[in-house]
Every structure is written in C-alpha cells, then in structure tokens.
Amino acid sequence: MAFLEVEDGRHVYYEHHRGSGRPVVLVHGWGANARCWDTVLGALRAADHTVVTIEHRACGRSDQDFADTSIGAIAGDVVALVAHLGLQRPVLNGWSLGGAVVVEAAHRLGADLGGLVLTNGATPRYTAADGWPHGGTPDDVEGVLAGLAADRPGTFRAVADAVCAKPVGEPAVLAIWHAFLQAGPAADASLRDLAHIDQRDILPTIGCPVLVTGGHQDGFVPFSAVAASVELFPDARLVEFEGVGHAPFLEDGERYRAELLAYLKGLDG
Template identity: 45%
Template sequence: MAHFATKDGGRVYYEHHAASGPTVVLIHGWGMSGDYWAPTVATLVANGYGTITIDHRGCGRSDRDFADLSIEAVARDVFDIVEHVGVTRVVLNGWSLGAAVAVFAAHALGSKVAGLVSTCGATPRYTQADGFPHGGTAEDVLGIGAAVRADRAEFFRALGKGAVGEGASEALSDWLERGFLDSGARATETLNGLATLDQRDILASFDFPFLSIGGAKDTVADPAIAGFAAQCAKHGTLVTMPTGHSPHLEDPAGYHEALLGFLRRAA
C-alpha cells in the first residue's frame, strides 16, 4: 500500500501485488475505489498474476482537492504508477468509466501493453453521436452533478441499486452505495468527461487483444456499447454476462473464468 506523489502536487493511492507473471492493472468505475476489485485481486494473485489497483484522484484514499479531475488526468496517474513500480508488461482492465481511463493509459503505455479489458465500459463512447446510436445524451451526463448536489444520499442510493442487475443481493447494492457516498465532493467533474468522450480512433488503433465484457441487464452502460467496442477493436472479443453493471461482483466465478481465459491467451 502506498501513495504516489503526482506531478501536479497531489497523492494517489495504489496497491501493488508483485508476481513473476504479468501484471493486471485494475481501474475502478466512477465514484468507487480499488477495494471493489478485491475478489478479482485475490483470484489473480492466486493464479500467479501481479496486480495494481489505483484509487482515482477524487475517490477512495486518494486526495480530493486536485485542480484537474479529468479522465485524462486519471489516465496519466495510471501511466505514471505503472512506470513507477517498474513493471514491463501489463494488461489493463477498466470497469465502467475506468475503461475510458484504461484506453487512454494503454495508448500512452504503448508496447508495455499485452492486452486490454473493458468491463461494462464507457468506451469508446458513452453518449450518442454520429455513427454511434447507443447510450444516453450528453445532457444526461452533465445533469448528474446537479442531481448529486440536490440530494446526494438519495441519488447514490438509487445508483447503488441500479449498478447491479435484478436478483443481486441487497448487501452488494449497499456496498456500492457506500462507495459512491465516499467519493469526493467534486468527483462528478471526472464523470463530465463522458459527455463528449470519443475513443473510437484510439481503440481501433490497438494491435493487442481486447476483451469487452458486457452485462445483459446493465442499466448504467447500454449493453450495446460493449458489442460496439468489440467490433471497433482490431482484435476484439465480446463476452456478455447475465448480470448488471458489476459482473465482477455479481458473478465473480463466471467473470473470473472469462478474465483468466483472456489472460492466458493475451499475456
């Protein structure tokens, strides 16, 4: 466990479980923390893989008062921490907004990347645009900040329930709710980047394997986005799970089977 001192004067929390095998960088979704990867970290370490988890600036145990809370800034932190710990071969796995972070970080890391995973990812877009009829609108995304300010507790209670599919346990939705509530006061500044994000060209440029995992019951990220992402990538594969927006928590056994299979091929 450590804090990384960023170039713009803040501290970002990360955990590095070193191993002789390839390292998987696990990038959490908006408002969460690296703790929500705990079952995946335990599974990967047990199978000989190293892991790095990072709390986004503005979330978890990282500083909250950064001037820049953009998706690109979070991706720079991922790049800098990978460089700092000295690993030479990584697979990046981003959940939700974390997938957009992972795409930017993979682009920066270049030849160090052995593969990329999008878990119910908000990439290559999250909102509708020419040639991309999926997702919601930019106005929907930009309106979330006002909704959070108006009734933070109620908004995050609803989001915690919405982040899992029908049939998920109340304990899981409560855990997610607590994560959202613990995010910084300005965390929606990171989320705002999804209003105009467009990573189609970047994703299409990657030569390494790409796994897009979608949830058939996902009401946070349109399940069609996962399929579009897999088709956009040169070497994309789609896996659709019978879950909501959090397949690694709702169905960890099925999720880890898919992830480990991809790692054996990619890394």
C-alpha cells in the first residue's frame, strides 16, 4: 500500500503498477474507490502499460478528515502524484466526477499531458446553466446529500442500483455499494462542488487527442451532455454505448477495454 502526503499531514492512497508502456492514471467517480477499475487495470497491465490509480480525499483508503475535498483539491492531488512518480506525458482517465477532476488536472499539466479519457465524465458541467441545457439542478444534488445525512447506507444503495442500466449481477452492484460506504461524509462536499463548477472555458484549451465515452441510458451524466462536451474539444472522439448506463467498463467491458487500448495505441503511432 502506498500513500502520498498532500495536505497538513493527510494522505491519499495510490497504486503504481509499473510497465514499459505509456502511463495511464485512473481516477474514479464520486464516492467510489480504485477497485472499480480492476478489469481495466488488468487489461492495461496485460498490454504492459504503467498504470496508476488514486483514491480521492475522504474515499476508500485515503484519509477521511480532509478540510478541502473540492474538485480542484482532488485534481491537485492527481498532478502532485504525477510529479511524485515522475510520469512522462501520462494519459488521465476519469470516470463520472473523476472526469471533472482530470479535466482540471489536464489543464494544470498543460504540455506535460499525453492524453485524456473521459469515461462518462461529468464535464464541463454536471448541472444545467445558461447555454448548457443538460443535467439537473444544484437542488437535485442537495436532495441526494440530504438523503445521505438521513440514511447513508440506504441512499448509497439506491445510487448503486442506478449506476448500471444493463444487468451486471448482484455482486457488481454490491461492490459499488460497499465502495460508497467507505466514503466518509467529507466526500459529500466533492459532489456539492461538482454541482457548481463550470469547465467550458477549459475544454477548448486541451490540445491532445481526447477519448470520450457516453451511455445512452446514463441516469447521472446525460448522453446529450457527453455529446455536447465533445464539440468543445479541438480533437475529441465520441464512443457511444447503446443500452448502457453510467459504467461502460462494467456494462460493456470488452468493448470499453478495446476502445481504450486502441486509443492508447493510436497515441504512440
């Protein structure tokens, strides 16, 4: 187990799987942990990529008592980990809220970024706003947070049940739920922050090739939002998953892994 000190003696958990290929940093979604990536991790390691996973502040095995669990703070941890490990032109892959995290981290890395993957990423906005008619409202997010305050296990079970549109089996749903239950209350502020941030000015500045996935039945990040986000990048490709919800790497894992590996191969010519 490895930990990186990032703030006032507090640490985030990470794993560093060494390989000879381009490094890939996997950033999970809100309330989840690094184990959500296990099948993706296996495929990347089989292709001899260096793979790094990180667990957000107040999630999984990271310290729970962070004062700042904002998107910007988590992105700063990703950038700090890239520097700590000496990763050269890494590809950042963010799922859900992790999509907003890696967009901010990509912006900070600038020319040191090798590539960007948004797995049903909650960017550039998670909620609707002027000129962005996609998603719910901050009040919707506050409703979820109120549910957590009243019944954390029950609310997280309902969220876990809604992640996948295609049947993935009870063990997979339980794994998602149990990951959520490891997230401390400080992680709730990450979701609240996501309800208000706007990255529409960042996406046009990311010049590397971007791979974007979206599920037509995604109940958290509408497919219309994913499709609209692609238009804001200078160089992005959309992979659509019909009949799939919020987790294509679980619901259509074989195709997801194939698309990811093909994208990585394309970066290296």
